[in-house]
Amino acid sequence: MQINKHSIQEYNQGQLQEHSRRYDFAASSVKDVEGVLQKLMDFQVAIPSWALGTGGTRFGRFPGGGEPRSLEEKIEDVGLLHRLNGASGAISLHIPWDIPTNASHIKALAAQHGLRFDAMNSNTFQDQPGQGLSYKFGSMQHVDKAVRRQAVEHNIEVIEHGVALGSDSLTVWLSDGSSFPGQLNFRKAFENTLESLQEVYAALPENWKMFVEYKAFEPNFYSMTVGDWGQSLLYANKLGPKAYTLVDLGHHLPNANIEQIVSLLLMEGKLGGFHFNDSKYGDDDLTVGSIKPYQLFLIFSELLEGMDARGMNHATDLGWMIDASHNVKDPLEDLLQSVEAIMIAYAQALLVDRKALAAAQQENDVARCQEVLQEAYRTDVRPLVAEARLRAGAALRPLQFFRELKVRENLIKERGRKTVATGL
């Protein structure tokens, strides 16, 4: 299903009067509103190919309908999102779920939808049919060099697919670890993993980055071999300048201060990418901003502070991706809500009066520090985000328009009710 520009314009036209009223009010309190809008328009969040189908847990999965049956249909879905919100202009592929049989065709298709290829994702946490050796006891950490070699080769293959598509980064998430005390020699597991990563690193093209993602637990329940930011940073530093840490919001122990981690990784020049989602208990992979929107704002506030301090470009110098699982919502609706929450948090962070904050910090005026942050957070920035969409030719209210267009019903008609997209 395609949405043409004209229908969006028509839709926006009907919303315009109310939008203008709201936007005028919102804009009246923003200093450099044009600058803010431009930043909002530039900011793009990658959609992972595996987020387009209904996710599940180990207990079960309740598929919806009209899920994409091929890489082409996944690109179509992301294109549709991007058309609606103007902020989803990239897709992140997973190998082997998304092996492109004809890379140039796929690349051209993506370009038609205004999409680029974000970080490539490898998979050594599952065994694939026909795979020579099993990852049951890990991949890059494995005591058997042959298994490690297989994992390395898989990652190199993923890089090759990425090169063909025009991607320029590889995200390595390892489920390696142990479920029982004694199962692993932690040091040797680290050393094996480092050696494996070094072999992959050696195969990176000149302009590529490698993101080393960490996770505190699951699917291993005693230790993870890349378990926290400290471990990820150790690997990244030992690997070299192309290696970075990737932060996934759901991959921490309870109560972790993620915004401080972000700040320190930026200080070290080693923050590379970001996976957005939300959670209450563990890696719950819920819609971004659905549980802790203030934390999301605080993280964005640190991201901007740290990036600005290093002269980094918000839109291009970090990899931004959603990584969630849509168990009880329509995946496309969920993604629209997630991107909206990200844009809101980003807009709020842009509104923080940095000078006033720095001054209050300098005076240990803690109450004032809080006031400055909350002044930005409590502002209703939705009209600003909507205006950025309007200017980008996207829909003023993407989710509402999605429903008016009966997109899901159309997709089910096209693709059937019982399709199941590849993914978890």
Added chain:
Amino acid sequence: MQINKHSIQEYNQGQLQEHSRRYDFAASSVKDVEGVLQKLMDFQVAIPSWALGTGGTRFGRFPGGGEPRSLEEKIEDVGLLHRLNGASGAISLHIPWDIPTNASHIKALAAQHGLRFDAMNSNTFQDQPGQGLSYKFGSMQHVDKAVRRQAVEHNIEVIEHGVALGSDSLTVWLSDGSSFPGQLNFRKAFENTLESLQEVYAALPENWKMFVEYKAFEPNFYSMTVGDWGQSLLYANKLGPKAYTLVDLGHHLPNANIEQIVSLLLMEGKLGGFHFNDSKYGDDDLTVGSIKPYQLFLIFSELLEGMDARGMNHATDLGWMIDASHNVKDPLEDLLQSVEAIMIAYAQALLVDRKALAAAQQENDVARCQEVLQEAYRTDVRPLVAEARLRAGAALRPLQFFRELKVRENLIKERGRKTVATGL
């Protein structure tokens, strides 16, 4: 595969001298050693039918070989465990994974292995092929009365299967809940669930119990409709005298004091059953005693204190079951380790000098209270547990004998390498 008594006796013979040396030493410090041994011999832990295959996570599953392909083979596996350790004399079935086509045949088969049928388990957390209505948004809590009715009828059917097999209890674990704020009206979800449970309760045979299991999170990640012991107790009290709370060790928020919960539920006369496993992060479903063996001991200590205070029979007045997932170990080995850990904790709890503890508590002599508990916990009770096995005709060292017999290799020969048992 069957293990005959004679081969066990032969095996034990070879171990006997060393065992006697250890047992004599251990027994010399125990007051009523015969009483302790009898209690250890009486204590039986049910094995759930779904624990006989390799489990997995949402990220993947790495099957082993020789898994049971039918209910008959599951009974055979539990029979084998029971033959080895003399403490696994019950099996807990799950409907629809274990629908017996011929109940009397199955009952007779179990009896041959010395097994009885423990609590029956229903499943409304997954959709089955051909099922009329979906449980995607809950079962007994569902806003649609027809879905609730379907869930109730399923549970009544499970009771009927249980009656045919000679079981006398039903465990209801509901995954009902919500993954997002606003999704549920908590009160109505509670009321719907209560109404559904009441309908199932009305169908319980005279001598049956109903266990209402609670869980803090997963697969729902915002709220669970039977989420903690407080909620479970509310349901149980409103349902009536046949309804009890069931405690699963992995179903709590971080740092919960489970032993206190156990004590209070016994005080209220509402503790009905227990699911053993171990965990570090969430419902990790690891081998019992592999992460927090001291907590297990403390729980047993409260169980005995509370049961003794009410004159309850340790072996028969609560439902004891293992509920774990064997992702990286041979399931049968894992179960042997779990039962061993349970027996050790039970034996240690039996050794607690209750009089001395009560006296120290009465004097607020906290250091002494700790000494009394640790005196029991630090004692090496393995020879006592082994002696109980010896007297019951089971193997002195079950896991070692399991390996000597090459049980798994034999099962693979019999059943094949690629079998996958029903379960998660």
Added chain:
Amino acid sequence: MQINKHSIQEYNQGQLQEHSRRYDFAASSVKDVEGVLQKLMDFQVAIPSWALGTGGTRFGRFPGGGEPRSLEEKIEDVGLLHRLNGASGAISLHIPWDIPTNASHIKALAAQHGLRFDAMNSNTFQDQPGQGLSYKFGSMQHVDKAVRRQAVEHNIEVIEHGVALGSDSLTVWLSDGSSFPGQLNFRKAFENTLESLQEVYAALPENWKMFVEYKAFEPNFYSMTVGDWGQSLLYANKLGPKAYTLVDLGHHLPNANIEQIVSLLLMEGKLGGFHFNDSKYGDDDLTVGSIKPYQLFLIFSELLEGMDARGMNHATDLGWMIDASHNVKDPLEDLLQSVEAIMIAYAQALLVDRKALAAAQQENDVARCQEVLQEAYRTDVRPLVAEARLRAGAALRPLQFFRELKVRENLIKERGRKTVATGL
């Protein structure tokens, strides 16, 4: 220090134009704006007398200056807050920190400031100079009946002070529990505590309520004898119709779903009161809304849903109190921020489109449920809250006016730099 009405009006005058612009915009989207404003004006949050001084941790305390030196000065401080924000019209006293030597004088003084006396608080978690028996090993749970008796008598004395002042409720927070396994017999501790509470309950005047507050941990680090809502509800049910559970936001295990607890307690007719604060790790006692403002909104949303379902009056049928510790902020500024955060969350909860939410819930339209909640939460309601203040004769921007008036500087001049208020 006193602030007269006239100076507030003058201050508001200078803010009025900008306020009107913002208020008009905000009001334009609210259906029953007058009804909302009236509710905001009616809503009053009690200030605890111990929150007027600088708090600390076991590691240290860094006092500010100008802290109240007497009960009279505490009342003066709360009066000042109430004058500024029109929403702090009650004070909650703690015995023995606030024993009134002349109750009728104190009562009259409070009335002058427009304050009533909220719940009285007893203290059996510390030993006072000259106290006969020690609470080192608990108070109402104590193995020694004489200690329990002393605790009961203290509570009865607190009730008597309260009667003299016109209060009508008693909050019992017990630090009772244990720091080591074995220290307590959980059941006997519960029974002793129940017996003690029953004796206090028997002394309650006809129109009084008793609030049984629970806490998961601290100052006891193994078990708490009123440790969670389930335990508190057990006590409250056994005590009788005047006994209720009191929820303090910081008294839960990590990740607890407090909004669900609130909903279920309302369902049971047993929610009595609320202590506001915020926290990231434990009972951190931070400014309300400073860490998890969305959770605060969700809690308010459940409070309103549940109270409305029972026909309860928002303002009067539950006890609302702040309970925080001001370690690094001016206590009065902190309290102004806290009340503001509460009013914002309340206002947002009032804006929730209940009909739309109920309809979306009925259709399992999870994305829509979220939209309905977030529509209210993302609205900038500060102008509504300010308008309610304006109409109540309070300051449009209380914190800003507090600073302009140099209140703290004046208090230091009056009271000195080295005063230390009673409290933790």
Added chain:
Amino acid sequence: MQINKHSIQEYNQGQLQEHSRRYDFAASSVKDVEGVLQKLMDFQVAIPSWALGTGGTRFGRFPGGGEPRSLEEKIEDVGLLHRLNGASGAISLHIPWDIPTNASHIKALAAQHGLRFDAMNSNTFQDQPGQGLSYKFGSMQHVDKAVRRQAVEHNIEVIEHGVALGSDSLTVWLSDGSSFPGQLNFRKAFENTLESLQEVYAALPENWKMFVEYKAFEPNFYSMTVGDWGQSLLYANKLGPKAYTLVDLGHHLPNANIEQIVSLLLMEGKLGGFHFNDSKYGDDDLTVGSIKPYQLFLIFSELLEGMDARGMNHATDLGWMIDASHNVKDPLEDLLQSVEAIMIAYAQALLVDRKALAAAQQENDVARCQEVLQEAYRTDVRPLVAEARLRAGAALRPLQFFRELKVRENLIKERGRKTVATGL
């Protein structure tokens, strides 16, 4: 109060027969029992001077009697512990709580008791009377260079005291951090702290080590400026070869895998010291081994594996100290229980069959890995620990003898009932 050697010998004589019976049994299964005993005799745990009095929480403190009133009496108390258990041969001082007025006298006194001076501890988490600038908003992180300078000078002064006493290490625990979002610029706080630490580092004598201790939360409740091992390692690496990370068991987020942290820090050559205690919720500072004894064993298992791999001396190459708070027990009894728990865990770790473990790890035989660890853990090693004490001239059962001697009663007679030792 002093205990003479002769009375210990007499006491041991009465215990000897039963001890020998137990020891012979225990020794019979240990390969190199003499080697194990020697290691147990060599292992010494430092006692912090502030642990000799009753601790408390922010809610209150319930002092016992006979607490040491001076540094001399603290040394006497540690001497007494060391005399009883032969494993407490060091004391760790805190400045300004323990400023020695006459260092050579203090040094001689300690030597008389067989004690050496372990790591010196500085204090910038409290304001001292007469202190020029306040640490309310941090010390080494402070925005004001003058405050940082004061903190640096204090630490240098602590080093000087340590040099005079023969200590050779400095532990820096900073409570620096923030309690509210926005309060700190995380990066600048890190940079200020690093700069301050560098100035202290520059003042370290040639043979000294600096331990940078981390803590997740408390007394700051939003962020800590040395908050986890990753941050501590960053500082230590930037400081230089004399700087190390120090691990305190209670300073982690819930569910952290401390044993893995220990292993990785040893791999990096940056583990410097260890603070023992136990906890269920936060920095509860309970008796070592009272809550999670298996975790303690697993940590020791990693310590030995990692130290052996680097050829480190167990007894001397890491700093071992208890850091607990004795709120409801006699502090000396608590310390005796803590040291006993440490020695038991150390002995169990020494019994781990390293070769078998490595072989099982190499084969991914997870069940066997667990068996190897549990074989050691389930062994009753108390007779080995007692034998080591016997050979060192200490008491076979220190706590029992402590009570028989009525040590506390004697200390109260000597020092009075109302003494309060310096500390928290």
